[in-house]
Amino acid sequence: MNRFDQRTVLITGAGSGIGRAASARFAAEGARLVLVDRNEQGLNETAATLPEGTEVTLRPVDVSDENAVNALVDEVIASHGTIHALVNNAGIAGGDYAPVTGNSTETWQAILAVNLMGPMFFIRAVGKHMQAKGAGAIVNTASVAGIRSGAGGNAYSASKAGVISLTKTAACDLGQYNVRVNAVCPGLIETGMTKPVFDYARSNEKEHKLGSRCELRRYGRPEEIAAAMAFLASDDASYITGQALAVDGGNTASLNLPGMKH
Numbered sequence: 001m002n003r004f005d006q007r008t009v010l011i012t013g014a015g016s017g018i019g020r021a022a023s024a025r026f027a028a029e030g031a032r033l034v035l036v037d038r039n040e041q042g043l044n045e046t047a048a049t050l051p052e053g054t055e056v057t058l059r060p061v062d063v064s065d066e067n068a069v070n071a072l073v074d075e076v077i078a079s080h081g082t083i084h085a086l087v088n089n090a091g092i093a094g095g096d097y098a099p100v101t102g103n104s105t106e107t108w109q110a111i112l113a114v115n116l117m118g119p120m121f122f123i124r125a126v127g128k129h130m131q132a133k134g135a136g137a138i139v140n141t142a143s144v145a146g147i148r149s150g151a152g153g154n155a156y157s158a159s160k161a162g163v164i165s166l167t168k169t170a171a172c173d174l175g176q177y178n179v180r181v182n183a184v185c186p187g188l189i190e191t192g193m194t195k196p197v198f199d200y201a202r203s204n205e206k207e208h209k210l211g212s213r214c215e216l217r218r219y220g221r222p223e224e225i226a227a228a229m230a231f232l233a234s235d236d237a238s239y240i241t242g243q244a245l246a247v248d249g250g251n252t253a254s255l256n257l258p259g260m261k262h
Protein backbone atom coordinates (compact mmCIF):
# COMPACT_ATOMS: atom_id res chain seq x y z
CA MET A 1 0.00 0.00 0.00
CA ASN A 2 1.18 3.50 -0.80
CA ARG A 3 -1.55 5.45 0.88
CA PHE A 4 0.74 8.40 1.69
CA ASP A 5 2.50 8.88 -1.65
CA GLN A 6 3.29 12.58 -2.11
CA ARG A 7 1.79 13.33 1.30
CA THR A 8 3.49 15.15 4.14
CA VAL A 9 3.03 13.53 7.55
CA LEU A 10 4.24 15.23 10.73
CA ILE A 11 4.81 12.88 13.67
CA THR A 12 5.69 14.00 17.20
CA GLY A 13 7.48 11.79 19.69
CA ALA A 14 9.17 10.18 16.69
CA GLY A 15 12.44 9.53 18.51
CA SER A 16 11.35 6.34 20.25
CA GLY A 17 8.74 3.62 20.68
CA ILE A 18 5.38 4.11 19.00
CA GLY A 19 6.48 7.27 17.17
CA ARG A 20 9.48 5.43 15.70
CA ALA A 21 7.24 2.58 14.54
CA ALA A 22 4.78 5.10 13.07
CA SER A 23 7.64 6.78 11.19
CA ALA A 24 8.59 3.44 9.65
CA ARG A 25 5.00 2.62 8.75
CA PHE A 26 4.22 5.97 7.10
CA ALA A 27 7.58 5.90 5.30
CA ALA A 28 6.84 2.40 4.01
CA GLU A 29 3.60 3.78 2.60
CA GLY A 30 5.35 6.57 0.71
CA ALA A 31 5.04 9.56 3.07
CA ARG A 32 7.33 12.58 3.18
CA LEU A 33 8.08 12.77 6.90
CA VAL A 34 8.57 15.60 9.34
CA LEU A 35 9.74 13.98 12.57
CA VAL A 36 9.62 15.91 15.82
CA ASP A 37 11.02 15.01 19.22
CA ARG A 38 12.82 16.82 22.00
CA ASN A 39 15.42 14.03 21.89
CA GLU A 40 17.59 14.77 18.85
CA GLN A 41 19.62 11.58 19.18
CA GLY A 42 16.41 9.56 19.16
CA LEU A 43 15.33 11.33 15.97
CA ASN A 44 18.63 10.46 14.30
CA GLU A 45 18.25 6.83 15.35
CA THR A 46 14.72 6.74 13.92
CA ALA A 47 15.90 8.28 10.65
CA ALA A 48 18.57 5.58 10.38
CA THR A 49 15.85 2.88 10.42
CA LEU A 50 13.89 4.37 7.50
CA PRO A 51 13.99 2.92 3.98
CA GLU A 52 16.57 4.51 1.70
CA GLY A 53 15.14 7.37 -0.29
CA THR A 54 12.65 8.42 2.41
CA GLU A 55 12.24 12.19 2.35
CA VAL A 56 12.60 13.14 6.00
CA THR A 57 13.03 16.35 7.98
CA LEU A 58 14.09 16.10 11.63
CA ARG A 59 13.21 18.82 14.12
CA PRO A 60 14.24 18.70 17.80
CA VAL A 61 11.31 20.60 19.26
CA ASP A 62 9.61 20.43 22.67
CA VAL A 63 5.88 20.05 21.95
CA SER A 64 4.98 21.98 25.10
CA ASP A 65 6.77 25.08 23.76
CA GLU A 66 3.99 27.00 22.01
CA ASN A 67 6.29 29.41 20.15
CA ALA A 68 8.53 26.61 18.93
CA VAL A 69 5.51 24.63 17.70
CA ASN A 70 4.10 27.63 15.82
CA ALA A 71 7.49 28.39 14.25
CA LEU A 72 7.93 24.76 13.21
CA VAL A 73 4.50 24.55 11.60
CA ASP A 74 5.10 27.81 9.69
CA GLU A 75 8.44 26.47 8.49
CA VAL A 76 6.95 23.18 7.31
CA ILE A 77 4.08 24.89 5.51
CA ALA A 78 6.60 27.17 3.77
CA SER A 79 8.86 24.28 2.73
CA HIS A 80 6.31 21.50 2.05
CA GLY A 81 3.24 23.53 1.04
CA THR A 82 0.93 21.67 3.37
CA ILE A 83 0.67 19.01 6.06
CA HIS A 84 -1.66 16.21 5.00
CA ALA A 85 -1.56 14.28 8.26
CA LEU A 86 -0.54 15.14 11.80
CA VAL A 87 0.23 12.45 14.37
CA ASN A 88 0.28 13.93 17.86
CA ASN A 89 2.13 11.20 19.67
CA ALA A 90 4.73 12.71 22.04
CA GLY A 91 3.95 12.00 25.65
CA ILE A 92 5.39 11.44 29.10
CA ALA A 93 4.33 9.29 32.01
CA GLY A 94 5.57 10.33 35.43
CA GLY A 95 3.82 11.02 38.67
CA ASP A 96 4.07 7.31 39.53
CA TYR A 97 0.94 5.84 40.97
CA ALA A 98 0.77 8.32 43.85
CA PRO A 99 -2.80 8.71 45.13
CA VAL A 100 -4.72 11.81 44.13
CA THR A 101 -3.81 13.31 47.49
CA GLY A 102 -0.10 12.78 46.80
CA ASN A 103 0.90 14.25 43.44
CA SER A 104 2.43 17.72 43.36
CA THR A 105 1.05 20.63 41.34
CA GLU A 106 4.33 20.63 39.41
CA THR A 107 3.79 17.01 38.38
CA TRP A 108 0.29 17.74 37.13
CA GLN A 109 1.43 20.82 35.22
CA ALA A 110 4.40 19.07 33.65
CA ILE A 111 2.30 16.13 32.41
CA LEU A 112 -0.59 18.25 31.16
CA ALA A 113 1.84 20.61 29.39
CA VAL A 114 3.28 17.82 27.24
CA ASN A 115 0.39 15.36 26.90
CA LEU A 116 -2.53 17.76 26.48
CA MET A 117 -1.25 21.25 25.68
CA GLY A 118 1.29 19.85 23.19
CA PRO A 119 -1.36 18.22 20.96
CA MET A 120 -3.56 21.30 21.34
CA PHE A 121 -0.74 23.60 20.13
CA PHE A 122 -0.21 21.40 17.07
CA ILE A 123 -3.91 21.02 16.29
CA ARG A 124 -4.38 24.79 16.55
CA ALA A 125 -1.42 25.58 14.30
CA VAL A 126 -1.84 22.79 11.75
CA GLY A 127 -5.66 22.79 11.86
CA LYS A 128 -5.78 26.32 10.44
CA HIS A 129 -3.88 25.23 7.34
CA MET A 130 -5.88 22.03 6.93
CA GLN A 131 -9.09 24.03 7.29
CA ALA A 132 -7.95 26.46 4.56
CA LYS A 133 -7.01 23.53 2.27
CA GLY A 134 -10.28 21.72 2.96
CA ALA A 135 -8.48 18.47 3.76
CA GLY A 136 -6.45 16.82 6.48
CA ALA A 137 -6.27 14.05 9.03
CA ILE A 138 -5.12 14.24 12.63
CA VAL A 139 -4.40 11.26 14.86
CA ASN A 140 -3.77 11.77 18.56
CA THR A 141 -2.19 9.19 20.83
CA ALA A 142 -4.41 8.93 23.90
CA SER A 143 -4.34 5.77 26.05
CA VAL A 144 -6.52 3.21 27.76
CA ALA A 145 -5.53 5.30 30.79
CA GLY A 146 -7.86 7.99 29.43
CA ILE A 147 -10.78 5.55 29.49
CA ARG A 148 -10.32 3.73 32.80
CA SER A 149 -8.30 4.04 35.97
CA GLY A 150 -5.39 1.72 36.62
CA ALA A 151 -3.10 2.24 33.62
CA GLY A 152 -1.17 5.26 34.83
CA GLY A 153 -1.06 7.93 37.51
CA ASN A 154 -3.84 10.45 38.08
CA ALA A 155 -2.28 13.24 36.05
CA TYR A 156 -1.35 10.93 33.18
CA SER A 157 -4.86 9.48 33.03
CA ALA A 158 -6.46 12.92 33.17
CA SER A 159 -4.16 14.15 30.40
CA LYS A 160 -5.18 11.22 28.18
CA ALA A 161 -8.89 11.67 28.94
CA GLY A 162 -8.26 15.28 27.90
CA VAL A 163 -6.74 14.09 24.62
CA ILE A 164 -9.86 12.00 23.93
CA SER A 165 -12.05 15.01 24.63
CA LEU A 166 -9.83 17.27 22.49
CA THR A 167 -10.16 14.70 19.70
CA LYS A 168 -13.95 14.88 19.79
CA THR A 169 -14.25 18.66 20.11
CA ALA A 170 -11.65 19.30 17.40
CA ALA A 171 -13.39 16.78 15.13
CA CYS A 172 -16.65 18.69 15.56
CA ASP A 173 -15.00 22.04 14.84
CA LEU A 174 -13.07 20.85 11.80
CA GLY A 175 -15.41 18.29 10.24
CA GLN A 176 -17.15 20.86 8.05
CA TYR A 177 -13.75 21.57 6.46
CA ASN A 178 -13.12 17.91 5.65
CA VAL A 179 -10.52 17.65 8.40
CA ARG A 180 -10.81 14.43 10.41
CA VAL A 181 -9.58 14.04 13.97
CA ASN A 182 -9.29 10.66 15.69
CA ALA A 183 -7.35 9.09 18.53
CA VAL A 184 -5.76 5.75 19.22
CA CYS A 185 -5.84 4.45 22.78
CA PRO A 186 -2.98 2.00 23.15
CA GLY A 187 -2.95 -0.63 25.86
CA LEU A 188 0.35 -1.90 27.25
CA ILE A 189 3.05 -1.59 24.57
CA GLU A 190 6.76 -2.25 25.01
CA THR A 191 8.52 1.11 24.47
CA GLY A 192 10.90 3.47 26.21
CA MET A 193 8.05 4.70 28.39
CA THR A 194 7.16 1.26 29.72
CA LYS A 195 10.74 -0.06 29.95
CA PRO A 196 10.77 0.12 33.77
CA VAL A 197 7.60 -2.00 33.91
CA PHE A 198 9.04 -4.61 31.53
CA ASP A 199 12.45 -4.59 33.24
CA TYR A 200 10.84 -5.09 36.64
CA ALA A 201 8.61 -7.93 35.44
CA ARG A 202 11.47 -9.70 33.65
CA SER A 203 13.85 -9.48 36.53
CA ASN A 204 11.22 -10.75 38.98
CA GLU A 205 9.92 -13.71 36.97
CA LYS A 206 6.66 -11.90 36.31
CA GLU A 207 6.95 -11.61 32.54
CA HIS A 208 3.89 -13.86 32.12
CA LYS A 209 1.83 -11.16 33.85
CA LEU A 210 2.61 -8.51 31.21
CA GLY A 211 -0.55 -8.03 29.16
CA SER A 212 -2.30 -10.85 30.99
CA ARG A 213 -5.33 -8.63 31.66
CA CYS A 214 -6.01 -8.34 27.93
CA GLU A 215 -8.45 -10.66 26.21
CA LEU A 216 -5.66 -11.47 23.72
CA ARG A 217 -3.48 -12.42 26.73
CA ARG A 218 -0.43 -10.48 25.63
CA TYR A 219 1.04 -7.01 25.48
CA GLY A 220 1.22 -5.08 22.22
CA ARG A 221 3.94 -4.06 19.81
CA PRO A 222 4.55 -0.46 18.64
CA GLU A 223 3.92 -1.62 15.04
CA GLU A 224 0.36 -2.58 15.99
CA ILE A 225 -0.34 0.99 17.11
CA ALA A 226 1.38 2.39 14.03
CA ALA A 227 -0.90 0.30 11.80
CA ALA A 228 -3.99 1.80 13.45
CA MET A 229 -2.53 5.31 13.14
CA ALA A 230 -1.86 4.82 9.44
CA PHE A 231 -5.39 3.53 8.91
CA LEU A 232 -6.98 6.50 10.70
CA ALA A 233 -4.75 8.98 8.84
CA SER A 234 -5.47 7.40 5.46
CA ASP A 235 -8.35 7.73 3.02
CA ASP A 236 -9.45 4.26 4.12
CA ALA A 237 -10.87 6.05 7.17
CA SER A 238 -12.49 8.82 5.09
CA TYR A 239 -15.83 8.62 6.96
CA ILE A 240 -14.37 8.23 10.45
CA THR A 241 -13.90 11.23 12.71
CA GLY A 242 -14.19 12.04 16.40
CA GLN A 243 -13.38 8.47 17.45
CA ALA A 244 -11.06 7.09 20.10
CA LEU A 245 -10.01 3.62 18.96
CA ALA A 246 -8.74 1.33 21.69
CA VAL A 247 -5.84 -0.75 20.37
CA ASP A 248 -5.44 -2.75 23.52
CA GLY A 249 -5.91 -6.48 22.96
CA GLY A 250 -9.43 -6.16 24.33
CA ASN A 251 -8.29 -4.77 27.67
CA THR A 252 -11.07 -2.17 27.94
CA ALA A 253 -13.75 -4.40 26.38
CA SER A 254 -14.51 -6.42 29.48
CA LEU A 255 -15.21 -5.90 33.16
CA ASN A 256 -14.07 -9.48 33.79
CA LEU A 257 -10.53 -10.57 34.28
CA PRO A 258 -9.62 -12.66 31.23
CA GLY A 259 -10.27 -16.31 31.95
CA MET A 260 -13.01 -15.69 34.56
CA LYS A 261 -15.78 -16.99 32.26
CA HIS A 262 -14.01 -19.74 30.34
Ligand SMILES: NC(=O)c1ccc[n+]([C@@H]2O[C@H](COP(=O)([O-])OP(=O)(O)OC[C@H]3O[C@@H](n4cnc5c(N)ncnc54)[C@H](O)[C@@H]3O)[C@@H](O)[C@H]2O)c1
Binds near residue numbers: 063193
Ligand atom coordinates in the same frame (compact mmCIF):
# COMPACT_ATOMS: atom_id res chain seq x y z
N1 LIG B 1 3.83 2.41 25.76
C1 LIG B 1 2.59 2.27 26.16
O1 LIG B 1 2.22 1.24 26.78
C2 LIG B 1 1.60 3.36 25.91
C3 LIG B 1 0.26 3.10 26.20
C4 LIG B 1 -0.69 4.07 25.97
C5 LIG B 1 -0.30 5.29 25.42
N2 LIG B 1 1.01 5.53 25.15
C6 LIG B 1 1.36 6.82 24.57
O2 LIG B 1 2.08 6.61 23.39
C7 LIG B 1 2.83 7.78 23.09
C8 LIG B 1 4.23 7.38 22.70
O3 LIG B 1 4.89 6.85 23.86
P1 LIG B 1 5.85 5.59 23.82
O4 LIG B 1 5.19 4.52 24.58
O5 LIG B 1 6.29 5.33 22.44
O6 LIG B 1 7.03 6.13 24.75
P2 LIG B 1 8.53 6.55 24.43
O7 LIG B 1 9.02 7.15 25.70
O8 LIG B 1 9.25 5.40 23.85
O9 LIG B 1 8.38 7.68 23.30
C9 LIG B 1 7.90 8.97 23.60
C10 LIG B 1 8.68 9.98 22.79
O10 LIG B 1 8.13 11.28 23.05
C11 LIG B 1 9.19 12.18 23.20
N3 LIG B 1 8.77 13.33 24.00
C12 LIG B 1 8.42 13.33 25.31
N4 LIG B 1 8.14 14.57 25.70
C13 LIG B 1 8.33 15.38 24.63
C14 LIG B 1 8.21 16.76 24.42
N5 LIG B 1 7.86 17.59 25.41
N6 LIG B 1 8.46 17.25 23.19
C15 LIG B 1 8.85 16.43 22.18
N7 LIG B 1 8.99 15.11 22.34
C16 LIG B 1 8.73 14.58 23.55
C17 LIG B 1 10.29 11.39 23.90
O11 LIG B 1 11.56 11.99 23.74
C18 LIG B 1 10.16 10.04 23.21
O12 LIG B 1 11.00 9.96 22.07
C19 LIG B 1 2.75 8.66 24.34
O13 LIG B 1 1.80 9.69 24.12
C20 LIG B 1 2.25 7.71 25.40
O14 LIG B 1 1.57 8.37 26.42
C21 LIG B 1 1.96 4.59 25.38
